[in-house]
Amino acid sequence: MTEKGDDLIARLGGLESVFGRPVSRDGRERMTATDPVVPTGNVAELLRGMAHCGFQGRRLGESVEVWKRMLSDPECTIFFGLSGAMLPAGMQRVLIELARRHYIDVVVSTGANIFHDVCEHLGICHYRGHHHVSDADLYEKGIDRIYDVFAYEEDFRWVDRGFARFAEKIAPFRGSSREFLRLFGEWLVAAAPGRESFLSTCVKEGIPVFVPALCDSSIGIGALIARRRGIPIDIDQIADTDELTSLVEEVTKTGVVYVGGGVPKNFIQQTQVIGSIHAKDLGGHDYAIQYTADSPQFGGLSGCTFEEAISWGKESAQTMHVQVHVDATIALPLVVSALVGDNIRRTERARVRRDRILRQGLD
Numbered sequence: 001m002t003e004k005g006d007d008l009i010a011r012l013g014g015l016e017s018v019f020g021r022p023v024s025r026d027g028r029e030r031m032t033a034t035d036p037v038v039p040t041g042n043v044a045e046l047l048r049g050m051a052h053c054g055f056q057g058r059r060l061g062e063s064v065e066v067w068k069r070m071l072s073d074p075e076c077t078i079f080f081g082l083s084g085a086m087l088p089a090g091m092q093r094v095l096i097e098l099a100r101r102h103y104i105d106v107v108v109s110t111g112a113n114i115f116h117d118v119c120e121h122l123g124i125c126h127y128r129g130h131h132h133v134s135d136a137d138l139y140e141k142g143i144d145r146i147y148d149v150f151a152y153e154e155d156f157r158w159v160d161r162g163f164a165r166f167a168e169k170i171a172p173f174r175g176s177s178r179e180f181l182r183l184f185g186e187w188l189v190a191a192a193p194g195r196e197s198f199l200s201t202c203v204k205e206g207i208p209v210f211v212p213a214l215c216d217s218s219i220g221i222g223a224l225i226a227r228r229r230g231i232p233i234d235i236d237q238i239a240d241t242d243e244l245t246s247l248v249e250e251v252t253k254t255g256v257v258y259v260g261g262g263v264p265k266n267f268i269q270q271t272q273v274i275g276s277i278h279a280k281d282l283g284g285h286d287y288a289i290q291y292t293a294d295s296p297q298f299g300g301l302s303g304c305t306f307e308e309a310i311s312w313g314k315e316s317a318q319t320m321h322v323q324v325h326v327d328a329t330i331a332l333p334l335v336v337s338a339l340v341g342d343n344i345r346r347t348e349r350a351r352v353r354r355d356r357i358l359r360q361g362l363d
Contacts, residue, residue: 034052034053034054035049035052035053036053037049037050037053037057042341043334043337043338043341044064044337044338044339044341044342045341046338047060047061047064047334047335047338048061048064048338049061051064051065056324056325056326059322059323059324059325060324060326060331060334060335062322063289063291063322063324063331063335064335064338064339066287066288066289066320066321066322067103067257067289067335067339068339068342068344069287069320070255070257070287071103071339071344071345071346071347072347073253073255073286073287073347074347074348074349075251075252075253075349076251076253076254076255076286076287076349077105077106077247077248077251077253077254077255077349078103078104078105078106078254078255078256078257078287079104079105079106079108079247079248079254079255079256079257079268079285080098080104080105080106080107080108080256080257080259081108081109081256081257081258081259081260081261081264081265081267081268082095082107082108082109082110082113082259082260082264083109083110083113083258083259083260083261083262083263083264083265083302084110084113084259084260084328085112085113085116085146085147085149086113086259086328086329086332087112087113087116087117087119087120087126087198088116088126088146088149088151089146089149089329090126090329091328091329091332091333092117092120092197092198094332094333094336095117095198095332096196096197096198096201097336097340098336099198099201099202099205099207100201100205101339101340101344101345101346102205102207102346103336103339103344103346104207104257105207105349106207106208106210106244106247107202107207107208107209107210108210108211108212108244108264108267108268109209109210109211109264110211110213110216110217110262110263110264111211111213111214111215111216111217111218111219111220112217112218113198114181114198114199114209114211114217114219115156115159115217115218115219117197117198117199118159118184118188118197118199119151119155119156119159120197121188121192121195121196121197121199121200122159122162122192122195123195124151124152124155124156124158124159125151126146126149126150126151127149127150127151128148128149128150129143129145129148129149129150130148131145131147131148133145138150142154144156156218159218159222160218160221160222160225161222161225162222163184163218163219163221163222163223163225163226164222164223164225164226164229164231165226166184166187166222167222167223167226167227167231167233168226168229168231168233170183170233171226171231171232171233172232172233173232173233173234174232174234174236175234175235175236175239176210176235176236176237176239176240176243177209177210177211177212177214177235177237177240178208178209178210178240178243179239180214180235181199181209181210181211182203182208182209184199185199185200185202185203185209186203188200188203189203189204208243208247210240210243210244210267211240212237212240212241212244212263212264212267213237213263214235214237215235216263220235223235240267241267241270241274244267244268244271245271245274245275245278247271248271248272248275248282249275249278249282253286253287254285254286254287255285255286255287255288255289256268256269256285256287256288256289257288257289257290258288258289258290258291258292259291259328259332260291260292260293260294260302260328261290261292261294261300261301261302261303261304262301262302265290265301265302266301269285269309269312269314270314272284272285272312272313272314272315273312273313273314276313283316284309284310284313284314284315284316284319285314285315285316285319286316286318286319286320287319287320287321288306288309288315288319288320288321288322289321289322289323289324290306290322290323290324291324291326291328291331291332291335292323292324292325292326292328293325293326293327293328294325295325296308305323306319306321306323
């Protein structure tokens, strides 16, 4: 028969009898203990708790707190860098919510994400497939694979041709990708009412969308189709650089949120370098968050740390930052759900220029 607790204590003694002395906490007054995560059906509450645990779980929870700080700072403009195949992976509704609630102010994206977003707006589906499959068989069937997501190549080419015809109708055009996508987004809202996309929501909410490597996407393929037909269409990527840097120069504080890395991350980061050439008081971004599956030791920008960015002047030693090494398709739905679950509302922003911008004669 199993002994009862009282019988065990009587026979073996209590804690001091077994361990010899009470737990000593001398000299540990400055240390903060981790808190075990308590499972709950409330995502916001869960991530608040995770901010006090360890490893990437803690960083995920901390990222929510940093994002909240950005949203509550009336002087902060939030720049959102979007890379990876987020739209094919099913993140469209998450991104729409970010724009609708003004949890972001400026978007810098890969062309692929905006292209796939437009496809969804037009009723073209991405399908659940599998990563263990014969890609030669898929090619014969006209199916493109994005890891475990399938799509029909002919659907994509239909949209390519649509971008080409749109370029033809607005020609002659020379301007930034932001201006091109604003015009396309406004047309999309009017031509396909009752549907929505990340791009259409950004257009409605007045959020500028930049694609600094537009040619490296099907949108660029569509523009090329038009140009080979003799259509005067020119996406001015230097104008993108100037416009985005001007946005950074004209506000008092900036926060950045990066999904993955690549061109969108560097395009936003380099505004601080360009600013330092033309002005002396930008000082690095004030807040920074990144969700990435890449590692820093291979030397790529997608995995490089915010600490490394300090050496370039892209961040400052005082920047409030957190980097989470995680699949963004896991992180984004959780983080945005936590912000929504806590009913976080954007503080009314004071749109003020910096007190002074000291030019260096390069204008």
